[in-house]
Amino acid sequence: MNDRPTIKDVARLAGVHFTTVSMAMRGHPSIPASTRERILAIANRIGYRRNEVFSALTRRRSNFSADYLSPRIAYLANQSPEEGYLKVAHNLLFVEGARRQAEALGYAFDLVFVAPGHHDSVSLERYLKSRSIRGFIIGSFIPGGPGLDVDWNDYAVAKINSHHMAPGVPFVSNDQYGEVRCAFSNLLRLGYQRIGLAVGQLDEQVTDGMHLSGLLLEQAGVAPRNRIPPLLFPSQASTSREVVPLLRSWMLQYKPDAVLCNWATIAEMIREAGFDCPRQVACASLCLSKPNPDVAGIVASLEPVGEQAASLLVSALRAEQRGIPELATSTYVQGAWSDGLTAPPRRRRTASRP
Amino acid sequence: MKSRPTLRDVGRKAGNLHPSTASRALHNDPAISPETRALVLRAAAEIGYHPDPLLDAFNQHRKEVRPQKLEPVIAFVSDFESREALLHSPHDATTWEAAREAAERLHCKAELFLVGPSQLRSERLSQILHTRGIGIVIVGACHDLQLDLSLQWDLFCCVRIGAQHLSEPRRAVATDLRGAARLATRGLLAAGCRRIGLLAASPRSNHERDFVHAGYLLESASAGMPPSAWFATPESPTIDDASLSRWIASGQLDGVICDDPALIEALRQSRIPCAALDATSLPSDVAGVIHDHRHIGSQAVEQVVSLARANQRGAGNAPVITLIPVSWRDGASLHPLPTAPTAKPRHRKS
Incomplete structure (x- = not known):
């Protein structure tokens, strides 16, 4: 009973x-x-x-507003469309995946901006309460943007990316560790030997060292003379003009024959740094949003990340689990390698002609 | 008002079938022929049929107020040679127990199915699941690295527990081994060790070994410590006291992370500070990482039931892994007492 x-x-x-x-x-x-x-x-x-689902059921019976037909979850972004949120392919894919899964599970879906000109934490709570929203996804919040100050015990919460940002709730991300490993081993397969990794310091902080752990593991399997220390772009560097000089001196010092980077524009950056890509130095991007014959790299599974976040949130809502758990799970979705012109197969010097 | 597709619509689309035929097909009822089931599944996918969460909540409520006659069964597939053997393996027994309780909370019933050379073969298991109309599968507690489990995954809502040597199902729940290695390294650093080695002797799949190694390498690198990892493989000879002390001397190690209870005992005998990669069922004076095997079991059940409610079958596309957090436990093994008065003072930190 x-x-x-x-x-x-x-x-x-x-x-x-x-x-x-x-x-x-x-x-x-x-x-x-x-x-x-x-x-x-x-x-x-x-x-x-x-029981929110129950109240929705009652409301449907009394049939007073189409708006209240389904229970509802929210997807929060801390950057507004005016600031370019909707221009970032990653954001759109996360949102799309989450929306699709929420709807498949029968939940209506709201994209809500917590940003200047939109909601702050106070008006957000008012909004969530007014629409009977008891669960939300913290969708890849950018570091340094507005945070959230709500009564966590009232909500079920899941988070996409930004592992280290408070609060510690169930978290979903693409698998940067697996992506670096996959890209590294594919470059080895293509004949490259001195493979370097260049990522933002901030990215390492928010992923809790995931790129580096993948790199260190792969490097443990190659000859010590081919292990290149990673290049970490300083946190404040955000444009290619700022990082190209760093890239150039790092490449001059360590002479990589292939560079892995989580910036989409890595090939141009290498050219700006004065190297011929891919003839002198090949490169692979760690953040392709779809296969691209021009650029080699990892196509991250971004929509599935959104899907997983929505699934986790809905199961928490069903189980009436609210608030911040003592220790939260982390869920990673693996990406896949895609060949491209920036990393052509490389003929080994020892290979003989047929 | 936009109306959701119903079972009636699915039946009509699949060729004027009765809604209850559609329902039974979606639930893998053995009375429905494979051809009809295929028709219904395709029709459901085409018109985007999903169970209504509101009706689902209502049914849930009805199940809570009156006892169920027939609960959906979750097949928990393991490769132990007997139920007793599983119940004697502390971690797997805990996971299984937690899965059973979680299933009960969600008004399902978890049942154990044993597979392997001397148990059920894949084909026989498929047959049984089919005749009993079981559509939910958890691949849990499978340790045989050679195990070949090939079911027709498209028919099942499925999740895997650990067992990273199996490529399907692609959704997995596992303990956070990378986090465990990181916590163990940090724990030994906090206890004053400066040259920490990693000694792994328990058989693991390559994936699991890599997780442990990656966590250890990351913490070693951020502490500026040269890594020294020793992975015993099934081919390599057993690790004896002599080879152990040779390894410790060659790396000038003053602390060791280890995953084998016997080796931890040997390390403690030789007064080397050590931490266990999995101290969950070791005596409380052994420092190390505590794994939450209950959480693993309940998480797997919650995920697979969620899939079942949304009618999402198949092995999945991109591999997804949910890592269950681990925690650190201090213990006396971090600070071994000095041996005899004649022993060398512990000044090997430089």
């Missing part, structure tokens, strides 16, 4: 009719604030919670 506290238990303890409790829980204006707070305190104490 089900021994969860019901609305009638709350009503009995508060000495009111259960419809009063219902109205208080929904924040109905005809209930005085003092009564509402008293009722909410009692509900909290005995652990009564509205």
Whole structure:
């Protein structure tokens, strides 16, 4: 039998009719604030919670607004469309994957911006409450952008990327460790020997060292003379003009024959640094959003990352798991290698002609 | 008002079948022929049929207030030679127990199926799952690296636990071995060790070994410590005391991460600070990493039930792994007492 506290238990303890409790829980204006707070305190104490899916079911029966037909989740971004959020291919793929999966699981989906000119944490909570949203995805928040200050215990939360940003909730990302390993071993297969990795320091921080751990592992399998220390672009460097000089001196010092980078424009950067790519130095991008015959690299599985985040969130909602867990799971989705002109097969010097 | 496709629509699309035929086909009912099932699955995919979460919630509620006659079965597939053997393997027993409890919470029933050369073969298992109409599979507690488990994955909602030597199903839940190696390295660093070695002697798949190695290499690099890792393979001779002390001397090691209880004992005998990669079922004076085998079992069940509710079958496309977090436990093995008064003072930190 089900021994969860019901609305009638709350009503009995508060000495009111259960419809009063219902109205208080929904924040109905005809209930005085003092009564509402008293009722909410009692509900909290005995652990009564509205079942959002159930209320949606009731609402459907009473059929008063098409807007409330489905339970709903939100996808939060901390960058606005005006700041270019929707121009970044990665963001769109994450959102699309999450939207598709949420809808497949029967949940409506809202993309919400927590950014200047849009929501702040206060108006966000008001918005979520007004639409009965009890679960949201923190969608690849950019470091340094607006954070979230909400009452976490009210929500089920999943997070895409930014492993190290608070709070520690179930987290989904593409598998940078696997991607570096996959790219490294494919470059070895193509005949390259001195393979270098160039990534942003900030990327290493937010992924908790995932690129580096993949690199170190692959380097443990090659001759020590071919192990090149990684180039970490400093956190403040954000344009290619700032990083090209660093790239150039690193390439002059360590003479890589192939460079792995998580910037999409790595081939141009190598050319700007004064090298002929791919004739002198090959390169592979770690962040292709689709296979591209011109650029070799890893096509990251970004839509599946969004899908996984939505699935995790919906199972937490179903299990009524809210708030921040003590230790959260991390889920990684692997990408796939795609050949391209920037890393042609390289003839080994020892290879003899037929 | 946009209406969702219903089972009735699926039946109509599949060629004027009754909605309950459509439902039974989607639930892998053995009374439905494979041809009809294929028709229904295709029709459901074409019109985008998904179970309604609101009705799902309602059914859930009904199940809570009155006992179920027939619960959906989750097949928990393992390659232990017997149920007793599984129950005697502490970690696997915990995972299985947690999976069973999680299934019960979600109104399903987990059942154990043993596969292997002397147990069920893949074909026989498929047959049984088919006749019993079981559509949910967890590949759990499979340790034989040679195991060949080939089911027709398209018929099943499936998740794998650990067993990274198996390529399918591609969705997996596993303990965070990379995190474990990182915690162990940091734990020994915090205890004052400056040259930490990694000694792995338990048989593992290459994937798992790589996770451990990667975590160790990352922490070693950020501490500026030259790595010294020793992976015993099935072909290599057993590690004895002499080879162990040779390895420790050659790397000038003052701390060791180890995954083998017998070797940890040997290290403690020779007063080397050490930490266990998995201290979950070791005595509490052994420092090391605690793995949450309960969480693994319940997470796998939650994921597979979620797939079942959305009717998402198949091995999956991109490989996905959910890592279950681990935690660190301090212990006396980090600070071995000096041996006899004649022993060398511990000044090997430089």
